[in-house]
Amino acid sequence: MTTQCSTTTPPGPARFLLLGDSHAGCVGRAARQAGLPFVGGPVGSGRDFLGPFLDDGDDVDDGDGDGDGDGDLVFRDAETRRLVREFLDVLGVTGFAGLGVPLVCTFGLSAHAVATRQNWDIHRDRHGTVPEGFLRSGLFAGLVRAGVRGALAFYEQTAALGLRVLAPLPPQRVPGMSDPAVFFAAQDVIGAELAARGVEIVDLRARVTDGSGRQRPVFCQADDTIHGNLAFGRLVVAELLDRGL
Template sequence: MKTPSSTTTPSFLLLGDSHVGVLGKAAQARQLRFGGGPLGAGRDFGVDFFDLASTDVTFTAPELQRLYRQALAQLDAPDLARIPGPLVSSIGLSVHYLATAQNWVCYQDPDGTFDPGFLDGPLFASIIDTLSRPALAFYKHALALGLKVYAVLPPQRVPALSDARVFMAAQALLVARLQGLGVRLLDVRDAANDEQGLQRPEYCEIDDPLHGNLAFGELLLERLLRQLA
């Protein structure tokens, strides 16, 4: 659906997984001009999900490509290089997916602990880098096109099927990798988290173990607008 335009706020392209949905809803409520929204699930971006073009990308999954082209059309942009504003994306930041508990049991002792130093060691970094390689390549290409790129950190919610230790360690590593590339962070942990570093209930979707609610989306939007001002 075409979003209304705004003469006072830069437009932006919004791409990612389901976590960007509330950011899009918050932008719609303010009648801000943007294109896009969720393209797929987090696992869709853990594989080689796009092909490079000189001024664009082509998503290899037909449905992702259809939604991507629709997002560009909402901004009257013929390709990624010519979007009229920044790229705002959560691609590759489904940390709960990277932290799926059963995938990490083989690295644990019988009592469920990791060896000291494992989560900040080279083997862990190599695993996360490998799993995140397609997403990081996507951000690198967007930056090479001259775009301003904002990566949306996910809600700090760890579902039962994920390992909280891996979640936090993987997120810290991804933050370092993204900042090393020159990606800016859309990070509202200081406002949305409790003393344990987890999302406060007032920013959580009711009866949902994973997502943030519209109040969380409004926090993200406020932070984005502040950074774009």
């Protein structure tokens, strides 16, 4: 699901801009239910924000009517660019450089996509397992960084613009297409890379997982294998409020 949560003027000054993949959906629903004013929502699927997804903001029309991107963050995909432009218009800013509220974002955090089993078959041992030593290696970290290089470039630019960015870790759910060991190891690499770029990681794992590190059913969307439900979204929103949003 990639439908945006809000493109209309909120019932009060917006507290944050929400951008992301479908994992942002439960956050938006919980914020609306709590009466917390925000703008934004999902603008694509998780895989859309792993590889490069930005263009040079100096060369691409960002839709604000002046024919260029003003050196700002400009999305390659036309529909994503349109949605983001609508969100920024509601906030009354011409670009991310003028954003006066925190950005809550889930780009690059779809570790289940990075952990797709077939991508790691070449690294398996004779037991069919990806060795723990490899998962802790510099080679593994480099492969993960390459797999999410588009998201890392995005967060490098948000840091350069001086934005406050908060990134909720996704639900700890590993679908059958993904390798669990790779999922958890890749998530750690991604989280460290985002933190190094000034992103505040919203980590609820201690509150929502069981002894295996998997998401407890009470925080899972019942009709799919990767998403969190409204209860999970409420915990994220509560944490955002605790952090001053």
